[in-house]
Amino acid sequence: MKKAHIDVYLIPTDDFHLSEYVGDYFKCREYMSGFTGSAGIMAVTEHHAGLWTDGRYFLQAEQQLTGSGIELFRMGMDGVPGINEYVAQHLKKGMTLGFDGRCMAASQGLRYEELVKSCGNTEAGYLIYQMDLAGEIWNDRPPISREKAFVLNIKYAGESYESKLIKIRKDMEEKKADLCLLTALDEIAWLLNIRGNDVKCNPVLLSYLIVSHEETVLYCFEESIKEIRKYLEHLGIKIRDYFSVYEEAGKYGRDRRVLADTDKINYTLYMSLLKSNAKILDHNTPVYFLKAVKNKTEVENERKAHLKDAIAYIRFLYWFKNHLGKQYMDELTVAERLLQERMKMEHFMEESFDPIVAYGDHGAIVHYSASKDSGYEIQPSSFVLIDTGAHYLEGTTDITRTLACGTLTDRQKQHYTAVLRGNLNLGGTRFLYGVNGLNLDVLARQPLWELGLDYNHGTGHGVGYLLNVHEGPNVFRFRITEGKKRVPKLEEGMITSNEPGVYLKGEYGIRLENMMVCRRCEDYDTNPFGHFMEFETLTLVPFEREAIVAEELTRRERKLLNDYHARVYEAVSPYLDPEEQEFLKRYTEPL
Numbered sequence: 001m002k003k004a005h006i007d008v009y010l011i012p013t014d015d016f017h018l019s020e021y022v023g024d025y026f027k028c029r030e031y032m033s034g035f036t037g038s039a040g041i042m043a044v045t046e047h048h049a050g051l052w053t054d055g056r057y058f059l060q061a062e063q064q065l066t067g068s069g070i071e072l073f074r075m076g077m078d079g080v081p082g083i084n085e086y087v088a089q090h091l092k093k094g095m096t097l098g099f100d101g102r103c104m105a106a107s108q109g110l111r112y113e114e115l116v117k118s119c120g121n122t123e124a125g126y127l128i129y130q131m132d133l134a135g136e137i138w139n140d141r142p143p144i145s146r147e148k149a150f151v152l153n154i155k156y157a158g159e160s161y162e163s164k165l166i167k168i169r170k171d172m173e174e175k176k177a178d179l180c181l182l183t184a185l186d187e188i189a190w191l192l193n194i195r196g197n198d199v200k201c202n203p204v205l206l207s208y209l210i211v212s213h214e215e216t217v218l219y220c221f222e223e224s225i226k227e228i229r230k231y232l233e234h235l236g237i238k239i240r241d242y243f244s245v246y247e248e249a250g251k252y253g254r255d256r257r258v259l260a261d262t263d264k265i266n267y268t269l270y271m272s273l274l275k276s277n278a279k280i281l282d283h284n285t286p287v288y289f290l291k292a293v294k295n296k297t298e299v300e301n302e303r304k305a306h307l308k309d310a311i312a313y314i315r316f317l318y319w320f321k322n323h324l325g326k327q328y329m330d331e332l333t334v335a336e337r338l339l340q341e342r343m344k345m346e347h348f349m350e351e352s353f354d355p356i357v358a359y360g361d362h363g364a365i366v367h368y369s370a371s372k373d374s375g376y377e378i379q380p381s382s383f384v385l386i387d388t389g390a391h392y393l394e395g396t397t398d399i400t401r402t403l404a405c406g407t408l409t410d411r412q413k414q415h416y417t418a419v420l421r422g423n424l425n426l427g428g429t430r431f432l433y434g435v436n437g438l439n440l441d442v443l444a445r446q447p448l449w450e451l452g453l454d455y456n457h458g459t460g461h462g463v464g465y466l467l468n469v470h471e472g473p474n475v476f477r478f479r480i481t482e483g484k485k486r487v488p489k490l491e492e493g494m495i496t497s498n499e500p501g502v503y504l505k506g507e508y509g510i511r512l513e514n515m516m517v518c519r520r521c522e523d524y525d526t527n528p529f530g531h532f533m534e535f536e537t538l539t540l541v542p543f544e545r546e547a548i549v550a551e552e553l554t555r556r557e558r559k560l561l562n563d564y565h566a567r568v569y570e571a572v573s574p575y576l577d578p579e580e581q582e583f584l585k586r587y588t589e590p591l
Contacts, residue, residue, distance in 0.1 A: 093121060308345040311572055332372070
């Protein structure tokens, strides 16, 4: 920093595409801090270093930063300065701010521009965005990924590239855009009907895409597309080197109107466009909303994927319950056993995220990740929280179950029942078309609020189709955001998770997660008030009967639970052997 004349240096979590999860090459913040969570930013000054992360990772970050000398800033908490406020406090006139602009969102980079100017540094040169300082000292940095991509057959994708491209160009025409710049890896994969392997658990290809009204240009590594080059060329897609996008984006965009989301393109790419006198139209890309609404083929395939996942999960559950307390098992061996069962399923690709198997007080760490050093042995008491998922050719799954490992206290049962009630109430609701996830979030939280409890994460997120397990824009949450990040109304075909929870530091955590697809409610299809919507729960795994206080369920909640368990048994039991069938029958008996 001294050599580069930088006084405050920022190290984000992101890769060049601002992905939620990143490949090993891009884990500079993790390398510098030791914090392994998927969200956060680090700031370094001459005499201080700080790390900001959100509520999912407070406990994890506290543990991993212990002894590092790096101060933890808990984002969103009262009295805790945000990263922008921190920069403003430490940046004085004549001081320079630095970061790698390829790993910084353009929207955030523009805010830092204003911060630098507000400190009196109005001349050029006080914002340095061309330096990867963390990378310069990372001697054994892993190479950037160049894994092979593959074509997703139309029988899984459900819509051709050509059909999707027509919709993209129609949106561009409506916005009077000459170009559309796509940098989000899942958006590119969705549009081209390809998948890759450049980010663990996220089947995407490191790439950029420029779409004009005349042509489409893909920027990627030659090694990655050797097996699909003919497919791409047949579609008329031009192929360029991955890193050449920074120069060519400026050439393509010169004096033209470019549709680009400044929350998704990086600051360096934005500056390349700006220097070419491009007019940047700052909107969500058309892919963002189109991708969220699954077509009929995708929805039907997702049903198949969740049935496969349920078969694997219930076989795992049978093993777990029959071996608990009789043989050694820990958090890692439990995760491995569940993975083994999934791998037996046809068209299994990989896990959709690193598994979370958290026993006892580890369950209170929302995104806990077990290791050989930290993992607990599973004992016949308390809870184990298991949050896992898988990618199949038929789609992506994400499920959380909290299992009883022995005799539970009345308090543990009360908390489990409250979380279950929230899950049932959200999953069982009917609502008028036009409602969004902000309106419905309270249904999941109300049973916990009645007990003076809450959870510090959203209730649900969109899920991609053999893509990122976290996908916008559909969510369940109560915090309002405006602008491009507004929460849209729930549309038929949107797939969203339903995952209320409760976390007691030093004791245990409980989370129950299903995936649901939104659909029209046929019962009220001709209602004079408009048409109504409902959810179909895709996940087919029972809840923990011995953790439920039946008396605390309303009559409606009990019916929802019993109907769900009957559906689980009917769907999954034909694929199990007799002992597993009998086990599932007992597990799904009506309350």
